[in-house]
Amino acid sequence: MSRVVIVGGGPAGMMAAIRAAKNGHKVILLEKNEKLGKKLYITGKGRCNLTNDCDPQDLLSNVMTNSRFLYSAVYAFDNKNVTEFFNRNGCHTKVERGGRVFPVSDHSSDVIRTLQNELEKNHVEVRLHTKAAHILTEKYQLSENSTKKRRYESRVRGVLLSDHTEIPAEAVLIATGGNSYQATGSTGDGYRFAAECGHTVTEIVPSLVPFYAEEPYVMQLQGLSLKNINVRIFDAQKLIYEEFGEMLFTHFGVSGPVILSASAAIKEMQRKKKLSMRIHLKPALSTEQLDLRLLRDFQGASRKQFKNALGGLLPAKMIPVFIALSNISPEKRVNEITKEERAKLVGLLEEFPVTLCGVRGFEEAIITRGGVATKEINPSTMESKYVKNLFFCGEVLDVDALTGGYNLQIAWSTGYLAGDSIE
Numbered sequence: 001m002s003r004v005v006i007v008g009g010g011p012a013g014m015m016a017a018i019r020a021a022k023n024g025h026k027v028i029l030l031e032k033n034e035k036l037g038k039k040l041y042i043t044g045k046g047r048c049n050l051t052n053d054c055d056p057q058d059l060l061s062n063v064m065t066n067s068r069f070l071y072s073a074v075y076a077f078d079n080k081n082v083t084e085f086f087n088r089n090g091c092h093t094k095v096e097r098g099g100r101v102f103p104v105s106d107h108s109s110d111v112i113r114t115l116q117n118e119l120e121k122n123h124v125e126v127r128l129h130t131k132a133a134h135i136l137t138e139k140y141q142l143s144e145n146s147t148k149k150r151r152y153e154s155r156v157r158g159v160l161l162s163d164h165t166e167i168p169a170e171a172v173l174i175a176t177g178g179n180s181y182q183a184t185g186s187t188g189d190g191y192r193f194a195a196e197c198g199h200t201v202t203e204i205v206p207s208l209v210p211f212y213a214e215e216p217y218v219m220q221l222q223g224l225s226l227k228n229i230n231v232r233i234f235d236a237q238k239l240i241y242e243e244f245g246e247m248l249f250t251h252f253g254v255s256g257p258v259i260l261s262a263s264a265a266i267k268e269m270q271r272k273k274k275l276s277m278r279i280h281l282k283p284a285l286s287t288e289q290l291d292l293r294l295l296r297d298f299q300g301a302s303r304k305q306f307k308n309a310l311g312g313l314l315p316a317k318m319i320p321v322f323i324a325l326s327n328i329s330p331e332k333r334v335n336e337i338t339k340e341e342r343a344k345l346v347g348l349l350e351e352f353p354v355t356l357c358g359v360r361g362f363e364e365a366i367i368t369r370g371g372v373a374t375k376e377i378n379p380s381t382m383e384s385k386y387v388k389n390l391f392f393c394g395e396v397l398d399v400d401a402l403t404g405g406y407n408l409q410i411a412w413s414t415g416y417l418a419g420d421s422i423e
């Protein structure tokens, strides 16, 4: 039996603690907040999309960075194991659109309660208001080679807390999360711990994050949500992203599912440039069908002014913006609109223009892209290749996925495998 200290009481840390304790270790779980799972509580808008009901292979295809590194972890504890774990322990789950799995109650607090009950049942010592300041390591002599030159390797020996007390341990797991939504406690401490232990930390950037938009008219549209639209994003002439779904205009630019996914799919270098986005407002209709639709609408309102004839086609908030972009006088009678003007309107419906100029910050990012370099971590155990008995799990690692429950699946899988790998 080893004494194990786990730093971070989020989903990865809690799952690791339960697993290590089930294997008979004495586990101490440190959480600097006043309660466990503060970020978990706000996931899925308070409903917690805890995993996705797809094939394990599809899980991995929704991972944007270092999916191959996660292979062993996902197969050690996959999405079926996650739902079984929660159902078995009293938190019943349901599957919604896109395979998203939620607790039947729609309350993330039930997910947290289930984990807390398991921690208690397995005698994990939870220490709240307890902040880890440093990971303590020591060199130890592995062997002496023929030239009598000593070869040393590091191993972990405990954790130093911010109040300067030391907790000795045979194994330490870092599950401190990423750098986003810092009010939940994920302030990037784990990156510093990793660097102090000799690990590389790749550049961290916000991901699953809204974009700024350049055009003032975008701010006029704030609050407007568009469903069933198709979005294409271009870097100069090159199409770099295309997705069908929902989006939202905000006071600074654009957000919503297709936009957040775009931020995860588009490379950091490209995200810094001005990118041109084209929104197809009626993707189910061909150009000819759209023109016919306009003709029909205009024929039915031939004596109306242009500004009063778009209600059937566009949300009210969009009409003034659309009219301004069309350069057609709002007072013009609909029966005076020319074929060329109609073609322009069809073009706008097919390619409503928005210029993206950078992403918002960590405070609005669902996840952090970048983190502890995965090539320095053993993928079969989550153990550091540099420091013996030091483990990493969850978002602190350089792994990230799209929305749909995949990021929590990463936390559960890597937490489980790390906790299970302690000897």
Ligand SMILES: Cc1cc2nc3c(=O)[nH]c(=O)nc-3n(C[C@H](O)[C@H](O)[C@H](O)COP(=O)(O)OP(=O)(O)OC[C@H]3O[C@@H](n4cnc5c(N)ncnc54)[C@H](O)[C@@H]3O)c2cc1C
Pocket (backbone or CB within 6 Å): 007, 008, 009, 010, 011, 012, 013, 030, 031, 032, 033, 036, 037, 038, 039, 040, 042, 043, 044, 045, 048, 049, 050, 051, 130, 131, 132, 133, 175, 176, 177, 178, 180, 181, 184, 185, 186, 187, 188, 189, 190, 365, 366, 367, 393, 394, 395, 396, 404, 405, 406, 407, 408, 409, 411
């Ligand atoms: C608004 C929002 C909604 C989301 N919704 C979903 C969703 O529905 N589905 C999904 O799959 N993913 C979702 N995510 C992503 C998901 O929440 C994270 O990927 C996941 O929480 C990462 O788990 P973790 O355990 O690695 O880290 P965290 O959940 O960040 O937990 C880390 C914990 O470590 C503690 N800690 C940090 N430093 C120290 C220290 N020095 N000492 C002690 N404790 C420390 C922190 O206080 C924190 O409690 C969402 C994220 C956000 C921000």
